[in-house]
Amino acid sequence: MKPNNSGSNMDKQVSRNEEIIPPVLADEETKLTIRKKVWECFSNHRLITFPKPHGRIPNFIGIEDTTMNLTKLPEFIGAKSVAVFIDKALTSARELVLENSKDLYVPFPRFQRCLMKKIVVNESDDFKTLVSRGDIHRGENVGISDGVTVDMLIVGSVAVSKEGYRIGRGRGFEDLEYGLFKEYKAVNDDTVIVTIVHDLQVFDSLPRDLFEKYDTPVDVIITPTRTIIVENKLPKPTGIFWNELNVGQVKSRKLLQILYAEHKKSQNRDTTLSKENGKGHRPFYWRRYSKKETKNPVDDPDANRIDQNDKENQKKKRRGSAKRNKGEDDTPRTEESYRTDETDRSKRNEKRRRNFRIDYSLKVTNINKKMRTRDFVKALKERNIKPRCITWKGKRGVCYLHYVKKDRKKDEDVSDAINDVIEIIQDLKLDPDEPDKNLNVKVVEPITRIETVDVTAV
Secondary structure, three states, X not given: OOOOOOHHHHHHHHHHHHHOOOOOOOOOOOHHHHHHHHHHHHHHHOOEOOOOOOOOOOOEOOHHHHHHHHHHOHHHHHOOEEEEOOOHHHHHHHHHHHHOOOEEEEEOHHHOOOOEEEOOOOOOOOHHHHOOHHHHHHOEEEOOOOXXXXXXXXXXXXXXXXXXXXXXXXXXXXXXXXHHHHHOOOOOOXXXXXXXXXXXXXXXXXXXXXXXXXXOOOOEEEOOOOEEEOOOOOOOOOOOOHHHOOHHHHHOOHHHHHHHHHHHHHOOOOOOOOOOOOOOOOOOOHHHHOOOOOOOOOOOHHHHHHHHHHHHHHHXXXXXXXXXXXXXXXXXXXXXXXHHHHHHHHHHHHHHHHHOOXXXXXXXXXXXXXXXXXXXXXXXXXXXXOOOEEEEEHHHOEEEEEEOOOOOOOOOOOHHHHHHHHHHHHOOOOOOOOOOOOOEEEEEOOOOOOOOOEOOOO
8 A cells, every 4th residue: 555645635625534533422421323423524524435434443534644644653563463353444454464474354244254354465465455354254264262362453533532431333242242352362452542533533522432342442542643652551451351241242142152152151241131132133234124123102203193094004905915815706715616626727737747748858967157148048059969958067167958759649760860869069169268179968767856947939
């Protein structure tokens, strides 16, 4: 990652940052209201870049230049291993760690397979591709027994104070990750915690009663205009606090289950879980497709009436479908009518089986696994080969061509036609990587139950 050397752009960014101040906080604020104010402030000043800030760590314009201030930190210069969280806003930080030939570690999402991943760099790899969130699976697994300890931890923040208090994106993901790191000795009290934020995210102070013993503080705050070193460092969490977690959260993370079983056996820790009926981690699309909240009848007198109308319409639909099942005269169905339906259904299934009857099949092997079905069908059509249907298993390099006799009543001899088709297919050379590679064809027993992916008319 190369810094922006254009002086005019940098000066313009700095002057713009000096004019922008953090939003004003009221007397009674919560973490959620502070997050909302910061996100709205980013949107109003048009400082945000992809993705949108709401619900995320803000990825602001000029964060690449801000990240370059890491190279001026003595702690970063002396660090051999750095762990960076997987937020989009920290992509430039992960790239900078690799460029400075340091070991880069990233937490594995929801700790399903390992504690974290060590990103391994090959000569042909591009740093920007490696540090993206989707490619962290390419790294080496770091387990709970590997004994890896990082020298610096870089986290994202929505709001921070000069005293070191930090507010994340919510749901406690970063706090839980830090707690697990602490339990398995991946970090300790001497590990420097750095956050990279915009100036409007830095407050002089935040209400202390909002923060609990499991909240992760920061030691260094890097902004586009300054670097803030917290003088009186706050105490860091000692590990996992089980009374703050519910059963769903523990069950949805494999490493938490292992740690919980260990603490329960030792009986030295309080392993009483919260009585909250949690369901663990919800998928990313939960909010998008979740049901919209209905209006409060007190605020909207018509809300209850609208809901009642919807219920009545649903009841009418159910009544209509029930009448159609019973008949127009609205009389209950008899046992004979059900038997008649079963007979009709079996006849339809028999007719369907007759229509899809296969008389003989050809198995084609040695197909290039990268070939598409449409390219193979096109090559067959060009040579006037038209099977009844095709079963395509391209990932295994195999496909089946199914044929039906033109007149099933007569005992036709189709051996000559089959031999002609086999000769034509065997001469096909469809692999561009190996132009001399031929296809192998043989006659197999007809398959009656098949899954067709492409059907061509005879």
